[in-house]
Amino acid sequence: MAHIEVDDIHVYYGNIRALQGISFKVEKGAIVTLIGANGAGKTTTLNALSGILGLREGSIHIGDTNISDFMPHQLIPKGIVHVPEGRRIFARLSVDDNLAMGAFTRNDKAELSKDREYVLEMFPRLRERLDQTAGTLSGGEQQMLAIGRALMSKPDVLLLDEPSMGLAPVLVEQVFNSIIDINKTGVTCMLVEQNAYMALQIASYGYVLEGGRIALEGVAQELAKNEEIKKAYLG
Amino acid sequence: MAFNIVASSFEQKYIERSQWHMTGMTGFIFGFVALYFNFVGLMTQFMERWIIEGVLTLAHLTIMGVALFGGVTIAIRSKNLSAAGKVANGAAVGAMIGIALSLLMLFMTQLDIRFMFVALSNKLFLFLSWKQGLEGGITLQIVLSAALGALGALIVVMPKVLRRPLIWGLSAVFIVGLFSELIQLVMQYEFILGFRDWFFTWEGQRVQGAMVVFVVSFSAMLFWTIRGGAVKERFGQLSPSGQKSIRYFGWACALILFLLFPAAAGSFFGQVMMYVGLFILMGMGLNLELGLAGLLDLGFVAFFAAGAYTIALFTGEHELQILLLDRPLTWWEALPLAVLVSVAIGFMFGIPVLKVRGDYLAVATMGLGEIIRVVVLSDMAAPLLGGSQGMLHIPRPSLFGWELNDPIYLFYLTLVCASVAGYFAWALENSRLGRAWMAIREDEDVGQALGINLVNVKLLAYGLGAAFAGLAGAIFAVMLTSIFPHSFQLLISINILALLIVGGLGSLPGVVVGAAMLIGTPELLREFGEYRFLAYGAVLIAMMRIKPIGLWPSAARKREIQSAEEIEASIREQMEEEGQRT
Ligand SMILES: Nc1ncnc2c1ncn2[C@@H]1O[C@H](COP(=O)(O)OP(=O)(O)OP(=O)(O)O)[C@@H](O)[C@H]1O
Ligand SMILES: [Mg+2]
Numbered sequence: 001m002a003h004i005e006v007d008d009i010h011v012y013y014g015n016i017r018a019l020q021g022i023s024f025k026v027e028k029g030a031i032v033t034l035i036g037a038n039g040a041g042k043t044t045t046l047n048a049l050s051g052i053l054g055l056r057e058g059s060i061h062i063g064d065t066n067i068s069d070f071m072p073h074q075l076i077p078k079g080i081v082h083v084p085e086g087r088r089i090f091a092r093l094s095v096d097d098n099l100a101m102g103a104f105t106r107n108d109k110a111e112l113s114k115d116r117e118y119v120l121e122m123f124p125r126l127r128e129r130l131d132q133t134a135g136t137l138s139g140g141e142q143q144m145l146a147i148g149r150a151l152m153s154k155p156d157v158l159l160l161d162e163p164s165m166g167l168a169p170v171l172v173e174q175v176f177n178s179i180i181d182i183n184k185t186g187v188t189c190m191l192v193e194q195n196a197y198m199a200l201q202i203a204s205y206g207y208v209l210e211g212g213r214i215a216l217e218g219v220a221q222e223l224a225k226n227e228e229i230k231k232a233y234l235g
Numbered sequence: 236m237a238f239n240i241v242a243s244s245f246e247q248k249y250i251e252r253s254q255w256h257m258t259g260m261t262g263f264i265f266g267f268v269a270l271y272f273n274f275v276g277l278m279t280q281f282m283e284r285w286i287i288e289g290v291l292t293l294a295h296l297t298i299m300g301v302a303l304f305g306g307v308t309i310a311i312r313s314k315n316l317s318a319a320g321k322v323a324n325g326a327a328v329g330a331m332i333g334i335a336l337s338l339l340m341l342f343m344t345q346l347d348i349r350f351m352f353v354a355l356s357n358k359l360f361l362f363l364s365w366k367q368g369l370e371g372g373i374t375l376q377i378v379l380s381a382a383l384g385a386l387g388a389l390i391v392v393m394p395k396v397l398r399r400p401l402i403w404g405l406s407a408v409f410i411v412g413l414f415s416e417l418i419q420l421v422m423q424y425e426f427i428l429g430f431r432d433w434f435f436t437w438e439g440q441r442v443q444g445a446m447v448v449f450v451v452s453f454s455a456m457l458f459w460t461i462r463g464g465a466v467k468e469r470f471g472q473l474s475p476s477g478q479k480s481i482r483y484f485g486w487a488c489a490l491i492l493f494l495l496f497p498a499a500a501g502s503f504f505g506q507v508m509m510y511v512g513l514f515i516l517m518g519m520g521l522n523l524e525l526g527l528a529g530l531l532d533l534g535f536v537a538f539f540a541a542g543a544y545t546i547a548l549f550t551g552e553h554e555l556q557i558l559l560l561d562r563p564l565t566w567w568e569a570l571p572l573a574v575l576v577s578v579a580i581g582f583m584f585g586i587p588v589l590k591v592r593g594d595y596l597a598v599a600t601m602g603l604g605e606i607i608r609v610v611v612l613s614d615m616a617a618p619l620l621g622g623s624q625g626m627l628h629i630p631r632p633s634l635f636g637w638e639l640n641d642p643i644y645l646f647y648l649t650l651v652c653a654s655v656a657g658y659f660a661w662a663l664e665n666s667r668l669g670r671a672w673m674a675i676r677e678d679e680d681v682g683q684a685l686g687i688n689l690v691n692v693k694l695l696a697y698g699l700g701a702a703f704a705g706l707a708g709a710i711f712a713v714m715l716t717s718i719f720p721h722s723f724q725l726l727i728s729i730n731i732l733a734l735l736i737v738g739g740l741g742s743l744p745g746v747v748v749g750a751a752m753l754i755g756t757p758e759l760l761r762e763f764g765e766y767r768f769l770a771y772g773a774v775l776i777a778m779m780r781i782k783p784i785g786l787w788p789s790a791a792r793k794r795e796i797q798s799a800e801e802i803e804a805s806i807r808e809q810m811e812e813e814g815q816r817t
Pocket of ligand 2: 042085162
């Protein structure tokens with residue numbers, strides 16, 4: 001059974017229709033990417049998934065739980081965590097406190113410190129800067145912190161919104177490598193990207209969003225070869 | 236590097252070109268301040284008040300102080316001048332102030348404008364001219380102000396060994412003189428009466444008293460400036476545990492002195508300190524809401540009122556309470572009720588503004604606060620809450636059959652309550668809930684995405700914040716034994732907000748310092764009537780310019796400022812590097 005199943009969702013901002021009937025599936029333990037141009041509705045889709053936006057029609061299932069009407073804070077206990085667009089770390093708190101906030105709902109101290117260790121191993125630059133105010137981190141470090149903070153909740157599903165935004169190519173590679181690593185531990189990843197080339201390299205399956213509709217879908221490697229996509233997104 | 240050189244040389248040139256401009260500007264501003272004091276009638280009032288009896292009034296000191304500070308300011312600002320140059324410029328600034336005052340004198344003799352400015356009286360003229368007539372007065376005023384300006388500059392340029400003791404000595408004389416009435420109130424005991432009367436009269440301090448104060452504080456500071464380093468070194472050589480015990484001993488002594496002070500000093504001080512205590516309590520409550528959770532609340536006074544009215548309802552002789560209970564509750568029994576009612580009002584308060592953020596929240600909560608005040612005032616609630624007549628005859632609490640009827644007892648009651656509440660505030664700050672508050676303060680959406688239940692956490696912020704105010708209200712009700720709606724004005728919410736910001740938002744010690752500064756000081760200066768709020772306003776402006784993060788900021792805020800400075804430094808470095816490359 002699919003881990004995430006989105007069935008024909010319609011999302012509106014007031015009267016403006018942003019998503020007009022989107023359906024997709026993410027298998028357990030997969031990396032699936034959602035690509036598309038600016039304003040296609042990628043962020044809207046993720047926000048609908050994580051309960052920030054309500055659905056006008058359609059449904060979202062995680063495993064066999066219908067989460068269509070969940071409030072955002074109810075998703076963490078279901079193992080879903082959202083790394084929002086533009087990182088949005090807690091700029092005035094220290095790096096350490098940011099990580100602690102990620103584990104807000106957890107009580108298992110021993111497990112928690114193990115996970116913290118795991119995050120700091122994955123991003124050694126964060127370990128060097130534990131006491132630094134998060135707002136003073138570089139863009140790349142902030143992205144690492146945002147992912148690290150999300151991992152502190154020990155998720156089964158990671159929703160990533162444009163983790164490569166504004167990063168130098170070297171850093172993009174680093175971040176994407178860490179996504180692969182995270183995925184290897186069994187975490188299902190839903191990756192929203194404009195950097196279609198990179199995203200299709202690490203994903204197994206991809207969806208192309210256009211004007212609030214799925215325009216195209218397929219196995220990632222094949223999408224990467226698709227002429228239309230090459231023209232539109234890969235340049 | 237290149238960039239930096241350009242910048243600094245530009246700066247230098249700018250300063251060189253504008254020394255005249257700067258001196259002129261400083262003189263102009265301080266001259267304006269001196270005139271302003273005269274026009275608003277501050278001088279007329281201060282003339283009545285001796286600092287050193289028969290020698291100097293507060294008015295003399297104020298007008299001389301303006302010239303002195305003019306000199307200090309220009310000496311600090313002109314960094315590139317020699318010592319002599321600074322003194323000369325100080326004299327110039329002083330002279331300008333003297334000229335401003337002279338113009339005022341001329342003005343007063345030539346035109347009769349008392350119908351517009353009541354303060355410009357004959358007495359003021361005599362004061363300004365030192366009773367020397369117009370010409371003599373003008374000469375004297377200009378010379379004296381110039382001398383004072385020069386003295387101010389001189390204080391800045393003189394060596395530290397002299398400067399520090401001098402400043403301390405002068406300030407001590409001034410402060411003792413300013414508070415001489417209060418100090419005499421404290422020295423109420425038989426065995427020091429003789430000593431007191433040698434030092435003071437009820438008009439001010441005697442010359443001999445002022446001299447002793449000056450000599451003692453001057454020499455104490457002189458000793459410390461010369462030998463202080465050695466003392467610190469000796470202290471540093473002690474074993475860490477020895478240092479610790481000395482430090483603890485010091486703190487313990489300070490605590491005991493503080494605890495005994497109101498009992499020894501009398502009711503007036505008990506009253507003032509208790510009033511400060513109430514604001515500390517409320518400050519801690521608003522600090523939870525604003526400092527931790529970032530929810531700006533201008534209706535906070537409503538919770539204070541809720542606590543006070545609950546006590547009045549349940550402890551006084553009142554129809555409703557007779558209906559519900561067979562006897563009035565004691566204050567202690569009603570106290571938890573008062574807190575609970577405030578919490579309930581806090582929750583109710585939170586619900587309509589759950590989705591309101593930032594500046595809009597300030598306005599919305601202000602509206603809620605006003606609604607509660609108007610409801611209390613209304614005829615509808617009058618049978619219950621007494622309308623504008625208020626509620627009278629609230630019985631005082633008693634402990635072991637002993638009625639707490641003196642402000643001093645109530646101060647100790649406040650102190651105990653504030654300590655307990657302070658512990659809770661501290662524990663909350665470091666709890667899971669405290670962290671949740673901080674998270675939603677930083678970013679509501681992300682906080683939610685990390686599993687924080689926004690509704691619960693926000694309502695808890697309002698409810699628990701209100702608990703502190705309810706406690707304060709419960710004490711307030713028995714302070715005067717009667718309460719009126721007009722005691723619960725918007726101004727109280729604003730004062731609490733101001734004391735939080737002056738103390739340092741999000742910092743518990745900051746609440747105490749801010750309350751002492753903004754609530755305690757004006758209470759002590761009651762004899763100056765409305766004029767003390769002139770000082771209050773000036774302090775607020777000065778504070779926000781000089782130390783916007785507050786007097787005792789929280790560790791986190793300090794770190795923030797520090798890292799902001801680090802960022803600036805790194806940007807500067809980058810610019811320098813770029814400059815080198817080009
Ligand atoms: N709060 C909002 N109110 C009204 N319209 C919105 C709002 N947020 C997004 N939209 C609109 O919805 C559409 C989809 O936006 P969305 O943010 O999902 O795009 P995106 O695919 O994430 O784009 P990008 O790659 O630039 O982040 C856009 O047309 C946008 O203008
Ligand atoms: Mg987007």
